[in-house]
Amino acid sequence: MSQSPLPPTPPTQPTSRSAAAHRAARQHGQHESQFKLLSQRRFAPFFWTQFLGAMNDNVFKIGFTSLVTFQAARFSGVDPKTAAFMISAIFILPFVLLSATSGQIADKYDKAMLTRFVKSFEIVVMPIGGAGFLLHSAPLLYLCTFLMGVHSTVFGPVKYSYLPQHLSREELVGGNGMVEMGTFVAILVGTIVGGAGAGFVEHGALVLACACVAIALAGRVVSSFVPVTAAPQPDLRINWNPVSETWRNLKLARENRTVFLSLLGISWLWFVGATFLSSFFSFAKDVLSANPDVVTVLLGTFSVGIGLGSLLCEKLSKRRIEIGLVPLGSIGMSVFAIDLFFASHALPAAGHLLSVGEFLVRAAHWRVLADLFLLAMFGGFYSVPLYALIQSRSQPSHRARIIAANNILNSLFMIVSALMAVGLTSAGFSIPAIFLVTALLNIVVATYIYSLVPEFLLRFIAWVLVHTFYRIRLVHAERIPEEGAAVLVCNHVSFVDAVVIMAESPRPIRFVMDHQIFKTWFAGWVFRHAKAIPIAPAHQNPQVLARAYERCAQALADGELVCIFPEGKLTRTGDMNQFRHGVTEIIARTPAPVIPMALRGLWGSVFSRADDARxxxxxxxxxxxxxxxxxxxxxxxxxxxxxxxxxxxxxxxxARK
Incomplete structure (x- = not known):
């Protein structure tokens, strides 16, 4: 698996003319496609540089893994059953050792200069791998694997801290989606090239050696066009002690609880992804009775799935950082991983290793491919919003070190993944059984994370409810501020008004709600975890009313959004009730801009109090x-x-109610 590790203040604003043009277009209600970024210098050279790097990682690793799995006799002292897991573990070891230092370097120096440095380093490393292929030397190939890990370790913090410096907030989801898509397309291409190269019995080693060096040279050429990217903290003094700096980075990441748990969520995705991708060679040979070419089909299906999922994130999230997609992704990953376990037990026996053609003509194999594709697609839904969230909520001055902390956690999780796979294999677990264990663990981990940060689950509930029943048209939604305090006021048409607004807001909102709502089990659970503020009329409970005003004042002082329905109750006629003075009381205590809003189209639905509600x-x-x-x-x-x-x-x- 190509380790291109996969981020309370807003990101630094991009300074390029293209980003400024994007913001101007947004103010006029226009949105450029994420693919337009590929025609802009602020993104395209960087995109192709990381694409070629990820592709070269996989040409090398797939070629190496394929040779030691299917031509084990040529490599003395290598166990073909565990070789894939060993290669993965050696590749990610530098992330544990050097990520802390790499994060500091990325914050201190120009990222364009660092990008060119790592591509030059890749040109030095790849001949070592080429010699390993030509001499069938496992030690040289393992050394090259480690050095390529060093290459990716240095590039990782550069890769994900580069984007917020050149993209606007609205472009982050699309940009991250493009990078994720590009990474996995690169994995697909690298898999095809690596697998095909290893398939040449006579000249495979030479083909792989030449391909790796050529791709490294191409990457260095493209990197020369990456624009200057100013260092966010050029006066930073680098701490070269990896142990103390690793601990410091992890403490830095924990300062923002949501960011830290997002890092854990991404690291868990790498645990799941590493388990599946490292198992494909053994899965193809021992479970599917298929030859190495079928591994390319499996990896290709997985790569296309996660690439498509990553691209769809921008459309599903309406160009916002929609963390409601994260639970959707984790649910889909577990469902299709479990089905993959059962699909793998319904396969017809084969007396020989199947070719691609023989594999594809069997209907049972299409269920396996569908499970892999959908599992990967939901993985894309899971990962892209998390990356964008981390980038947007990390301090710009040490964003690269937060990414480095992410890389450290990714590495630890992937090492545990490799150890778990080796341990389960040694204990007699089949590859499908390992998939099942991973799916069940995914349910446990996801439940734990969402219980710690209900914001993910609440956004998911809001997103599902709203997008199941309605198509929502937004008019000047950009007027909802992305930072700073404000009071939102809206008409009150139905029981789901708050859910609709929550689903369409770019950030969390503190709703002021009737205290009676908190007595119902489901709505009470939802709004308590959404940190809604209960309020009551003075004649019913003056203490609750006083506490509500105090909590609103504190929320605004903390720079949060507060939403109140000034009518104080649902309309029974469709017409608005008279606005009360609650909003005046709130802004008298803590002055903040007031944003008026209106909902149209909910009157008459079952969620309203219309007599003919349906x-x-x-x-x-x-x-x-x-x-x-x-x-x-x-x-x-x-x-x-x-x-x-x-x-x-x-x-x-x-006129529309």
């Missing part, structure tokens, strides 16, 4: 019926009277 029906109030969330211009707190706010919200809503 379950959603197509076109009308039905499945995928249309809603609109319109956002008005911010209003200065001194001008935000209930009367003015009601007039603006009424205009935003228009």
């Amino acid at each position: 379950w959603p029906r197509p076109v009308q109030k039905g499945v995928m019926s249309r809603l609109t969330l319109a956002v008005g211009e911010p209003i200065e707190p001194a001008l935000a009277t209930p009367e003015l706010l009601q007039r603006i919200v009424t205009d935003l809503r228009g």
Whole structure:
């Protein structure tokens, strides 16, 4: 597996003209495709540099693994059953030893210069691997594996801290999706080239040696076009002690709990991915009774799946950092990994190693390929939002060191993955059984992480509910601030108003909710974990009312968004009730801009109090019926009277209820 490790302040703003043009287009409601980045110098040379690096990793590793698995007699002292896991472990060892130092270097020096340095280093390393292929020398090949790990260790912090310096926040999801897609397409191409090269019995070693050196040279040429990327902390004093600096980086990452748990989530993905990808050669030979060419089909299916999932993230998230996709990804990964276990037990016996053609004509094998494809696609849903979240919520001055902490954790998880696989194999577990164990562990780990950070699960619930029933049109959603305090006010049409707003907001919101809602088991659980603020009328519970105003004041002082429904109750007619003075009380304690909003299209649905309320029906109030969330211009707190706010919200809503 190509280790290209896979980030409370916003990222540094990109300074390129293309990024500025993107922001101007966004203000006019236009959005460029993520593929447009490939035509821009701020992204394209970097993209192709990392693409060629990931491809070369896999040409080398797949060629090496294929040779020792299917031509073990040529390599003395190598166990073909565990060789793939050993290669993976040796490749990631430098991440444990050197990631802390690499993170400091990436924060101290120009990333374009570092990119060219690592590509020059790759040109020096690859002839060692070429000699190992030509001499059938396992020690030389293991040495080259380690040095390529060093190459990826240095490049890792550069790779993911580069993007926020050249892309705007709205481009981060698309940019990360492109990088993830490119990485796994590179894995696919590298797998094909490495597998095909190893398949030449007479000249395979020479083909692999030449391919690795040629790709390294091409990567160095492309890297020369990467634009200057200023060091965020050029005066940083590098601590060369890897142990103390590793500990310091991990402590730095833990300062933001959501970021740290996101790092753990990404590292867990590498645990799962390493287990599957390192098992493919043995899976093909011992379970599928297939030849090395079928391994290319398996890896290709996996790579296309995760590439497609990564690209779809931008569309599914509407160009936002949508962490609700993360639980969706983890659920899909477990479901299809479990099905892969059962699919692997329903395979017809074969008396010889199947060719690609023979493998594909058997219907049972298509279920295996479908499981691999869907497992990988949901892996893309899982990984891209986590990377974008880490990049956006890390301090720009030490973002590369946060990425380095990620690499350290990735490495530890992948080493544990390799040790687990070797241990389970030694204990007699089959490859499908290892897949099942990994799927079950994924359920346990995902449940644990989401219990610690309910924000992931809440966004998932909101995303699923809203996108199951409605198509939502956003009008000037960019007016919801991405940072800083603000009070959102909205008309109150239905029981799911808060869920709709939560699903479409770029950041968490503290909703002010009727205290009675917290007494119901499901809504109470959701809004307690969303840190909603209970409120009550003064005549019912003046203590709750006073605490609500205090908590709103504190939330705004902490730079959070607070949303209140000034009507104080759901409409029973579809028309707005009179706005109350709660919003005035809130901004009197902590002045903050007030953002008026209006929901259209929810009146008459089963979630409203309309007399003819009904379950959603197509076109009308039905499945995928249309809603609109319109956002008005911010209003200065001194001008935000209930009367003015009601007039603006009424205009935003228009005639449609």
